[in-house]
Amino acid sequence: MNYQCEICHYIYEPENGDPESGVDPGTPFNELPGDWLCPRCGIDKSSFEMAGSDAKIPKGKDPLLIMVQGLTQGLWTICWKWILFSDPSNWSNLPGRTEIQGI
Numbered sequence: 001m002n003y004q005c006e007i008c009h010y011i012y013e014p015e016n017g018d019p020e021s022g023v024d025p026g027t028p029f030n031e032l033p034g035d036w037l038c039p040r041c042g043i044d045k046s047s048f049e050m051a052g053s054d055a056k057i058p059k060g061k062d063p064l065l066i067m068v069q070g071l072t073q074g075l076w077t078i079c080w081k082w083i084l085f086s087d088p089s090n091w092s093n094l095p096g097r098t099e100i101q102g103i
């Protein structure tokens, strides 16, 4: 079963896992570590909801959109890691955990 982030609409697909965060392919959503965060926006697991297997991002439909999404995700991942490793006290100030949750 896939799960989708309510914030950024990232789809967690168990067959792919999240190798960037050390999650092996084949890991069901409910076996993800409790501190796992959305690789795209950084929200925690509680903001994910079940998504049907057909709720995939329409790959191939709009190459520009896919490219922009990929770029955004890549930049965010870099920024997130940079902030985290340069000054851990910034971690709680990251957007996505509280601010975005209220929308």
Ligand SMILES: [Zn+2]
Binding pocket: 005, 006, 007, 008, 009, 010, 038, 039, 040, 041, 042, 043
């Ligand atoms: Zn997200």
